[in-house]
Amino acid sequence: MPELADVEGFRRVFARHAVGQPIRRVHTLDAAILRNTSPQGLGRALKGRRFREPHRHGKWLLAPAGDGRTVLFHFGMTGGLRWRDGEEPGRHVRVVFELRGGALDYHAQRKIGGVWLARDEGKVEEVTGPLGPDAASLGRDDFLALLEEKKGGVKSALMDQSLLAGLGNELSDEILWRAGVDPRAKVGSLDEGALRKLHASMCDVLKRSLRKGRIPMDPAWLRNAREQDDPRCPRCGAALRHGKVAGRTSYWCPRCQGSR
DNA sequence: TTGCATGTTCCGGA
């Protein structure tokens, strides 16, 4: 599930419940989810401190805890954060941050994401690797300039985190569908009009997804159609096509997505 | 039982 909009939802959960509260204890239930530290290392680095305002960049959530140290969260395909007040931790909880009044759980069914600790500002980028500008605050001219340098497929460009950060498989399909661009198109085959449309669609999709903290489950969205037994284009009703594009399962409308 | 899954990374080949 987690793409940019979902991670923004987790950021809000974090900001609402965890910021400013003394960290009583960090309880790691599965040490394998800590990628560059140990349960002891994480616990020692955080105990008694308070989280500052968290920051999202693409699909990364960065949570500073003072003194330059930052906890970095990545959610893989199945991870998330949940605030828990009283009840027992759920099935796939890997790390528990115990705070006043409750606990913040990092959960992940498949252990593809992870939790990292950076001891100073410079280490953050070492962990995330090169990231392009966040897709949600990428202006049109910068977007055009970035894409004009790309040679390969448009979908793989949108999902390239080092080019622009935050778009995954589902957001990319949604954006391409809204813009009327075939996901199999090469970037170089698109004229400026198509690229502008792509940017406008990206802004639109992100704005509405960010509001919800996820891709809306709206019948007018592709995201909803791809779940159906007989997936049809919400715009024109044509049977959707699907197949692997840029290594991921993609859905597109053969009638609406003609730009290639 | 098999295939598939919204993430990233690494490898080999074109």
Next chain:
DNA sequence: GTCCGGAACATGCA
């Protein structure tokens, strides 16, 4: 050097 596909990672579900 660039780009792409495939495999791997770990786990649960249809």
